[in-house]
Amino acid sequence: xxxxxPDDRFAIQAEQIMASQRRDARRFEIGVRISYAVLLVAxxxxxxxxxxxxxxxxxxxxxxxxxFIRSHWFFIFNGVWLTILLSALSITLATVLSLLGAxxxxxxSAPAYALATFYISLIRGTPLxxxxxxxxxxxxxxxxxxxxxxxxxxxxxxxxxxxxxEIMRAGIQSVDAGQRDxxxxxxxxxFQIMRFIVLPxxxxxxxxxxxxxxxxxxxxxxxxxxxxxxxxxxWRAQKQGRANFRSLxxxxxxxxxxxxxxxxxxxxxxxxxxxxxxGYRSAL
Amino acid sequence: xxxxxxFLIFAxxxxxxxxxxxxxxxxxxxxxxxxxxxxxxxxGEILTRGTVRISTDPNYxxxxxxxxxxxxxxxxxxxAEEIARRLGVEVEFVTPDWDIIxxxxxxxxxxxxxGSMTVTTARQEVLEFASPPYYYTPAQFAAVDGxxxxxxxxxxxxxxxxxxxxxxxxxxxxxxEGLGLPAASFYVDAxxxxxxxxxxxxxxxxxxxxxxxxxxxxxxxxxxxxxxAAIAEGxxxxxxxxxxxxxxxxxxxxxxxxxxxxxxxxxxxEIIAAMHADGTLxxxxxxxxxxxxxxxxxQ
Numbered sequence: 001x002x003x004x005x006p007d008d009r010f011a012i013q014a015e016q017i018m019a020s021q022r023r024d025a026r027r028f029e030i031g032v033r034i035s036y037a038v039l040l041v042a043x044x045x046x047x048x049x050x051x052x053x054x055x056x057x058x059x060x061x062x063x064x065x066x067x068f069i070r071s072h073w074f075f076i077f078n079g080v081w082l083t084i085l086l087s088a089l090s091i092t093l094a095t096v097l098s099l100l101g102a103x104x105x106x107x108x109s110a111p112a113y114a115l116a117t118f119y120i121s122l123i124r125g126t127p128l129x130x131x132x133x134x135x136x137x138x139x140x141x142x143x144x145x146x147x148x149x150x151x152x153x154x155x156x157x158x159x160x161x162x163x164x165x166e167i168m169r170a171g172i173q174s175v176d177a178g179q180r181d182x183x184x185x186x187x188x189x190x191f192q193i194m195r196f197i198v199l200p201x202x203x204x205x206x207x208x209x210x211x212x213x214x215x216x217x218x219x220x221x222x223x224x225x226x227x228x229x230x231x232x233x234x235w236r237a238q239k240q241g242r243a244n245f246r247s248l249x250x251x252x253x254x255x256x257x258x259x260x261x262x263x264x265x266x267x268x269x270x271x272x273x274x275x276x277x278x279g280y281r282s283a284l
Numbered sequence: 285x286x287x288x289x290x291f292l293i294f295a296x297x298x299x300x301x302x303x304x305x306x307x308x309x310x311x312x313x314x315x316x317x318x319x320x321x322x323x324x325x326x327x328g329e330i331l332t333r334g335t336v337r338i339s340t341d342p343n344y345x346x347x348x349x350x351x352x353x354x355x356x357x358x359x360x361x362x363x364a365e366e367i368a369r370r371l372g373v374e375v376e377f378v379t380p381d382w383d384i385i386x387x388x389x390x391x392x393x394x395x396x397x398x399g400s401m402t403v404t405t406a407r408q409e410v411l412e413f414a415s416p417p418y419y420y421t422p423a424q425f426a427a428v429d430g431x432x433x434x435x436x437x438x439x440x441x442x443x444x445x446x447x448x449x450x451x452x453x454x455x456x457x458x459x460x461e462g463l464g465l466p467a468a469s470f471y472v473d474a475x476x477x478x479x480x481x482x483x484x485x486x487x488x489x490x491x492x493x494x495x496x497x498x499x500x501x502x503x504x505x506x507x508x509x510x511x512x513a514a515i516a517e518g519x520x521x522x523x524x525x526x527x528x529x530x531x532x533x534x535x536x537x538x539x540x541x542x543x544x545x546x547x548x549x550x551x552x553x554e555i556i557a558a559m560h561a562d563g564t565l566x567x568x569x570x571x572x573x574x575x576x577x578x579x580x581x582x583q
Binding site for chain 1: 341342344349379380381391393486488492495496517519
């Protein structure tokens with residue numbers, strides 16, 4: 001037996017190629033991890049306050065008041081819960097609004113179409129910061145006294161709802177028209193078609209982009225701090241920073257926590273995406 | 285699609301509905317609450333409620349700031365708590381930004397401001413002030429060490445930082461009418477000439493920009509207490525000349541509150557007068573500022 005049958009030879013070769021591909025992939029992954037570690041160390045070093053000389057050039061890194069950070073980080077950290085709560089409430093409102101907006105945009109009724117288009121144009125045509133302040137200052141004149149939290153949720157929800165309308169519309173339109181015809185021929189009403197045929201399939205497509213919007217919103221909740229009534233992450237950092245002449249330190253604490261919650265929710269988002277794409281993946 | 289139409293129109297109008305119908309409902313609830321409690325004025329409402337909502341801007345140490353665990357502390361905070369104690373109610377602090385407080389039209393979101401606010405003519409158009417003031421601070425120029433600005437004359441033509449909507453900004457722009465302080469409050473004849481003004485969100489940011497090494501301005505004008513707090517924190521600045529004017533700082537109320545505020549203003553004025561008379565304010569001033577700032581320097 002000097003030579004294996006041709007089939008076996010190909011199998012062994014294929015095995016070897018795949019093994020080398022796996023090795024490359026593993027090497028790449030290890031390389032990425034090491035690079036992450038190096039970048040993180042470099043970032044931390046940039047705030048170490050040390051001085052060094054390279055080739056006669058003097059370098060200085062940013063120095064921080066660590067005793068301020070040790071004594072104040074926990075108070076600032078406690079704003080995280082409110083930041084997450086604000087985002088969760090706002091994304092819920094935005095999802096409902098964007099669904100209504102998408103139905104309006106797809107509607108054959110002139111007023112419904114016009115209303116949805118008008119809403120999107122108005123909200124997308126003005127800055128979010130301005131909207132937050134507007135809801136806070138204008139509504140009390142109408143006798144509507146919303147708490148800082150509700151005013152913030154309303155502003156964020158309306159704003160993101162307008163942007164997410166296009167996501168919803170794309171999701172609904174992605175469901176083949178033939179399916180609606182088929183459902184209709186089975187005698188389903190329009191509501192039933194939406195509820196049982198179109199929306200469940202649209203959902204799979206719109207959940208990942210909604211997750212992205214949620215992650216973006218985690219950071220945009222910081223705009224609500226301008227009203228002064230909502231003690232979220234940035235508000236706490238600004239107040240502690242100003243009163244103690246340590247704004248840089250306080251803002252960095254807030255930045256670290258924004259980054260951490262963004263990383264956590266991005267991982268959650270990736271898991272959800274994986275689950276939703278189950279059954280649509282190719283066999284391998 | 286025709287049967288979907290009513291649903292769609294309903295759905296679309298829901299967007300508008302989220303805002304519109306809340307107003308009459310809210311108004312109805314509010315007026316219903318009035319009748320059952322049988323209180324027409326704000327003082328009565330506060331006593332019935334058992335809490336007074338006081339705005340403070342915790343950006344200013346030692347007047348008002350947050351300690352490490354987020355408790356309100358400072359001179360203003362102690363004064364506010366003492367007023368509440370003498371009213372016989374609990375105090376609840378709210379923290380709107382400074383220019384929201386000075387703009388008036390609080391929309392009944394809080395009852396009064398104990399926030400080191402200077403009594404000015406412009407503010408009196410929208411706000412009511414308790415009389416007498418609860419303390420007096422001198423307005424003081426400060427400049428970066430080594431900037432060459434050492435006397436008030438050096439300030440002519442300089443870039444000067446102030447907090448936005450503060451009395452210091454009004455004075456520098458020459459808006460004496462809007463400032464509306466009595467002539468005896470001014471220690472110098474006129475603000476420095478030809479200055480360019482850099483208004484930032486709060487006075488405190490001026491000191492912090494200098495601390496950070498920015499150079500858009502080399503001097504700022506603020507309360508003497510803020511200058512001293514910055515120097516104590518090691519910011520490389522020094523006082524320039526003597527104070528330029530003196531401010532009367534008083535408890536403020538919203539003239540556009542939906543309830544009548546007259547009774548509350550009288551009651552709080554009475555309490556402040558008593559706190560001056562029995563030495564409470566002097567003691568608090570010495571505790572927080574290290575000096576007595578509670579006697580009127582113009583008298």
